[in-house]
Amino acid sequence: MAIACCNGTGDVLLKRGMDDLGEIHLSNWTHIFNAFVNPWVIIGILCLAGFFYAYLTALSWADLTFVLPATAFGYVVTAFLSRFFLNEVVSPWRWAGVLLITGGVGLVAKGPSLTERPQDTPAPTQKEQHELA
Amino acid sequence: MSSLKLWIAIGMLVLASSAGDVMLSAAMKRIGDLEALRSQKGLLAVIGRVISEKLFLIGLCCLIFSFFCLLTALSWGDASLVAPASASLTYICSAILAKFVLHENVDRRRWLSAALVCIGVLLLVK
Numbered sequence: 001m002a003i004a005c006c007n008g009t010g011d012v013l014l015k016r017g018m019d020d021l022g023e024i025h026l027s028n029w030t031h032i033f034n035a036f037v038n039p040w041v042i043i044g045i046l047c048l049a050g051f052f053y054a055y056l057t058a059l060s061w062a063d064l065t066f067v068l069p070a071t072a073f074g075y076v077v078t079a080f081l082s083r084f085f086l087n088e089v090v091s092p093w094r095w096a097g098v099l100l101i102t103g104g105v106g107l108v109a110k111g112p113s114l115t116e117r118p119q120d121t122p123a124p125t126q127k128e129q130h131e132l133a
Numbered sequence: 134m135s136s137l138k139l140w141i142a143i144g145m146l147v148l149a150s151s152a153g154d155v156m157l158s159a160a161m162k163r164i165g166d167l168e169a170l171r172s173q174k175g176l177l178a179v180i181g182r183v184i185s186e187k188l189f190l191i192g193l194c195c196l197i198f199s200f201f202c203l204l205t206a207l208s209w210g211d212a213s214l215v216a217p218a219s220a221s222l223t224y225i226c227s228a229i230l231a232k233f234v235l236h237e238n239v240d241r242r243r244w245l246s247a248a249l250v251c252i253g254v255l256l257l258v259k
Contacts, residue, residue, distance in 0.1 A: 060167040064158035064231045065243045068224060072250045075257050097256030104249030107242050
């Protein structure tokens with residue numbers, strides 16, 4: 001039960017890290033030519049550090065084959081962010097990609113997170129939380 | 134010839150980043166629960182503990198190396214080819230490495246999800 005909760009928070013942490021990462025990345029792409037010493041870059045570096053810390057924490061709880069697909073959820077977040085905050089046009093192919101990634105993450109989240117202690121974690125609810133959040 | 138060079142760079146990039154991830158994972162398993170350590174001894178203790186782990190440093194070097202491979206590959210080829218190819222191949226390669234090096238229990242569900250994520254990333258960056 002505790003492990004299940006930890007996984008949830010780990011995933012949320014990762015998601016938030018990737019979340020910030022995605023947003024900053026997009027702003028970086030436009031700002032990168034102007035100046036390297038701008039607040040976006042500094043925030044970006046901070047976000048990267050935070051993401052790396054969350055990634056390590058998640059790795060200390062769960063298998064690599066569990067954590068890695070979970071981080072891919074960040075692409076999905078990026079797609080939604082760019083659609084709704086930056087008003088970019090997201091093509092049907094990209095939505096298909098988003099669907100596939102979500103399916104993959106859902107699949108892996110349903111299974112046990114750690115090899116040593118196989119157990120069924122209540123991941124579907126966590127996944128829904130991710131999508132709602 | 135130039136495309137061969139490009140694919141070698143992508144291959145090295147994928148291998149290095151997968152190997153780096155595998156080593157980080159192994160190092161973190163050896164250290165144990167990071168969050169528990171942090172709540173007991175604080176963030177600095179966590180950083181010290183992680184940095185003193187040799188596997189972590191090697192894994193980090195692999196990741197840095199893979200980053201430079203990425204930059205090299207990007208300078209040789211299109212970003213629209215290099216980024217999706219390397220990102221999606223990394224998922225598959227890490228799954229293989231995790232199975233045979235870390236002896237993780239990679240069942241059919243995990244293979245499937247690695248493949249799904251891989252195709253999804255390809256589509257996404259298309």
